[in-house]
Each structure stands twice: as C-alpha cells, then as structure tokens.
Amino acid sequence: MxxxxxxxxxxxxxxxxxxxxxxxxxxxxxxxxxxxxxxxxxxxxxxxxxxxxxxxxxxxxxxxxxxxxxxxxxxxxxxxxxxxDKENAISFSSLHEKYHLRQWLHFQVSGQGPYIGQFSWFKWYHVEKFPSAVDRYAKETRRVMGVVDLGLKDKEWLVGGKMTYADICLVPWFFWAKRIGGDEWYAEQVSELPNFQKWWNKIIEVPKIKEFCAGIAQFDPSYVPKDVLDRLNNKTA
Missing domain, CATH: 3.40.30.10 (Glutaredoxin)
Structure with a gap:
C-alpha cells in the first residue's frame, strides 16, 4: 500500500x-x-x-x-x-506471476478494450448505421469473455490465487460492454461461461470496484457533445 x-x-x-x-x-x-x-x-x-x-x-x-x-x-x-504496491497487495514479484500479470494486462489493453470500444462506437456514435459492424464487435466481445473463462479454468482468479491488477483491469470494459449490449444481451453471452460468471459475480462486489461500476451503469451515451461527434466522424477538421 x-x-x-x-x-x-x-x-x-x-x-x-x-x-x-x-x-x-x-x-x-x-x-x-x-x-x-x-x-x-x-x-x-x-x-x-x-x-x-x-x-x-x-x-x-x-x-x-x-x-x-x-x-x-x-x-x-x-x-x-x-x-x-511494494507489499504486492494486487501484484507479485516472483518471475512467473509477474509476467503472467503483464500478459493479462497486455491482453486487456490490446485485445479487450479496443473491441468493446468499437462495439460502443458502432452501436451509439457512428454517423452511418452498420448492423454488421455492431454484430462483429458484439461477437468479438463474447470471444474475449471466452478467453477469460478459459483462463479461469480450475481457479478463482487469473494469476496466483488472489485478486490482482490483471483481474481488476478487465472489469471496467466488461461492465461497459454490459452497458452497451444491455442486461439481456450480457446474460446470454455469459450463460455458457461458468468460470467467467463465478469470477464476475465475486469481483463486482469488491467495494471500490462496485462503486465505480455503478457510475458506468448510469452513463448516458448522449454525454458526448455533437461537435465532438462531428469531428470523430470526420465531418469537421
């Protein structure tokens, strides 16, 4: 600490x-x-x-x-x-665990966030509506959930038998996916992912995580100003 x-x-x-x-x-x-x-x-x-x-x-x-x-x-x-985190509250200093943590963090940064970000973009913000793009990124989000489910086989947490930053960093984007797709969609995606469900139900009850995810749940997509959307859609310089 x-x-x-x-x-x-x-x-x-x-x-x-x-x-x-x-x-x-x-x-x-x-x-x-x-x-x-x-x-x-x-x-x-x-x-x-x-x-x-x-x-x-x-x-x-x-x-x-x-x-x-x-x-x-x-x-x-x-x-x-x-x-x-000198006391390794959410990390490890041992070689294998240290790099397994980084492995999952790099997966989150490169293989989770970008797909869910595109899911939100094509669902909410893209000026032209492409159902095929929404469907593609919804399916990629489900695939990423499946990767985590496999990573949790026979264990409660991703690395080293305790909650670490590898687990924590995946949560906001998965909660974001739930906000994008809706509760019914989300329940369908995780219905055949028992390891994911068990992990998810545990980690979202961690007080600090629960508090921040409540904010994501209340996010209003119209929060993004129109002039910003115009620029993102390349309507303005």
Whole structure:
C-alpha cells in the first residue's frame, strides 16, 4: 500500500469512461491519494493537455512525488504497481506471476478494450448505421469473455490465487460492454461461461470496484457533445 506521507497524484480523466475508471480503481485499492482533474472530450484536444498526452486521450497522470507525467492506461497501471504496491497487495514479484500479470494486462489493453470500444462506437456514435459492424464487435466481445473463462479454468482468479491488477483491469470494459449490449444481451453471452460468471459475480462486489461500476451503469451515451461527434466522424477538421 502507498505511504501515507505522499503528495496526491493527479488523474486526468473523463468519468466514467472505462480506462480512467481502470486507473482510478487501482489508485483507490492501493490507497494512493489522488485528485481527479475532469478532462472532457474537447479539453483532450487543447494544447495544454496535448503537452501531457500527444495522443489526446484519457487517462494521463502526474505524480508530483517522482515528477513523472504518464499516459496510456496500461503503462500507468504498471507504474502505480511498481511504485506503490511494494507489499504486492494486487501484484507479485516472483518471475512467473509477474509476467503472467503483464500478459493479462497486455491482453486487456490490446485485445479487450479496443473491441468493446468499437462495439460502443458502432452501436451509439457512428454517423452511418452498420448492423454488421455492431454484430462483429458484439461477437468479438463474447470471444474475449471466452478467453477469460478459459483462463479461469480450475481457479478463482487469473494469476496466483488472489485478486490482482490483471483481474481488476478487465472489469471496467466488461461492465461497459454490459452497458452497451444491455442486461439481456450480457446474460446470454455469459450463460455458457461458468468460470467467467463465478469470477464476475465475486469481483463486482469488491467495494471500490462496485462503486465505480455503478457510475458506468448510469452513463448516458448522449454525454458526448455533437461537435465532438462531428469531428470523430470526420465531418469537421
């Protein structure tokens, strides 16, 4: 857990989108003090924020204790664990477990979030409606759930017999998928994934996780301003 005498970190994020929530949960579980600097979709493209993250996306962090600015949620999670989880509350220092954790984190960053992100884009925001695209990314989301189900065969948690950041980081995007597809769709997807269901029912009851996922459940898709959608749909420069 984090030392008590550290200065609060700054988390730049759009709440309750999945990647900022992922980082916020890690901060909360490790008892790392932080300030949420709410950064909306327009601010992400302003010069002040682009100087922190040239990719113009959230999240990013600033740690005044080390002086680092960091973006990309996976890199942020690895940094927080390396710097502030010295007792291995949600990590391991042993070789195999250490790299199995990274394996799952890299899967989450490259093989979970992007598919569910496209699921939301084509379901809610793309200017032209392509049912085939929605269906494709819905099926990819189900496939990713199946990967986790197989990874949980004969065990409660993904790595080392305890809840780790590998488990935690998968939750916000799966909760996002549930918000996109709806409860009935989600129940159908997990109906033949017993390992996933058992893991899911346990991890979403962890207080800090439950609190943040409640925010995702209430997300209003119309939150994204029209001018931002126009730019994302390449209607404006």
């Amino acid at each position: 984090a030392p008590r005498d550290i200065k609060p970190l700054v988390l730049y994020g759009i709440y309750p989108t999945a990647n900022p929530v992922k980082v916020a949960i890690i901060l909360e579980i490790l008892n790392i003090p932080y300030e949420l600097k709410s950064t909306d979709f327009r601010q992400c493209k302003e010069p002040e924020y682009l100087a922190i993250n040239p990719n113009g996306r959230c999240p990013a962090i600033h740690d005044p204790n080390t002086g680092i600015y960091l973006w990309e949620s996976g890199a942020i999670v690895e940094y927080l664990v390396d710097e502030y």
